[in-house]
Amino acid sequence: MSKANASSAPTGPSMRWRRKIPAAVALAPAALIVIVIYIGAMLWTVRLSFSSSKMLPVFDFVGWQQYERLSNTERFVLSTWNIALFGVLFIVACLIIGFLLAVFIDQNVRFEDAFRTIFLYPYAMSFIVTGLAWQWFLHPELGLQKAVRDWGFTSFSFGWIVQPNRVVYTLVIAAVWQASGLVMAILLAGLRGIDSELWKATRIDAIPTWRVYVSIILPMLRPMLVTASVLLAVGVAKLYDLVVAMTKGGPGLASEVPAKFIMDNFFERSNLGLGSAAASVLLVTVVALLSPWIYAEHLRPKGARK
């Protein structure tokens, strides 16, 4: 909007206003939704986290009581550790595998379309389907372990999904299987945008291919990497359905995640206060993690940008 105004030649403040009206009308519903529903609901949740609400909202004020209980709740503390471990492993593994897949497809392989479809296909599935399929696959009595044992390797053992200290890794495996195709698609678009002249120049300089990818192409793909990371990070924060379908948070509390804690408290345990407090903690964490990036990308003085 500001660009359009700058390029046109306004004859006076009234003309400028009149020109803005259609745009303002068009944007009003979206703005209303954002302000009332998103931000309103956010403030409402934060407000409830300071109340003693159980099944229905109550607007009293109990200070930090819900947060104190939260920090003493083993399940929530475990959940935050789980999501941190999951988040780091998931994003790093997705970026690496997605990049390698994109590079592989970028070598002008045969049946490129088929490979691209296969790699992207898991992303078309819901997390519930992914979770259920991987639960069966990793189940010691039904899936991989049983199959390998039936082939004759009777000592083979792969029961991560029922081991409390390994189960988070199985969530990572399933989620990476699902999401790395998306990273591949995004990075492949970036790779296709790279000028072929650049490749010719590096060939003349006799730079090994892997070195070109690591030192030249990767820095050029930075915007795509940022986009992919943000999309993956959103997936981490809202991780819920995969856990529900795959492990139900078990064995014990070993694969609990914050979103599941919040949902359980809201809808099963009739405890709006505690659930809101957990949701607020999650919100603050996400904002704290995102704000350096938002600052670097959007708010830094223009002159300081490269």
Next chain:
Amino acid sequence: MSRCTGFSTNETLLWRCGRCEKNNRRQKTTILAGQTPGKEYGCAIVGADGGYVMGGDVFVFPKVKDANGQAAQAELESLMLDPAVQIAFNKKKGSIPARTDLDVSSMDQCAQKGAAAVKDPAKQLPAASYLISNDENGALNDVITQYLNTPSESADDFVAKFAAAVKASG
């Protein structure tokens, strides 16, 4: 109980010796695993006297004016409470009949124990969800499931955490 899924039943059978619980799915998967109550695992009912924890579901029929509809409702009702249906259904479900005047001798050991206990009003105990809030029930379940799945956790730790959960949610 969120922890009572088919998955965690298998987990129980695999990693710990079986506990018999009055739970539908647990019974189902236990039958599938080829084990029989009284042989591979036993039945423990609450307390030394064998109390029975009561909980149940309700069928609600919408009021209909149509005579055919009323007849169908009556038929469904009599079918559901039919002695043969009650016995056969609850053998598979892993529960006990909803009426106390049936012969349960064909059912397994767990069901016989349960059915006998229910006949004595002194042994009828309300399920936890009738006594404490969902919040407290859930918080206690978290403590219990963590204890059952953490071999290194001592009984004293468990007691302390249980007490803390009651205090925080009560």
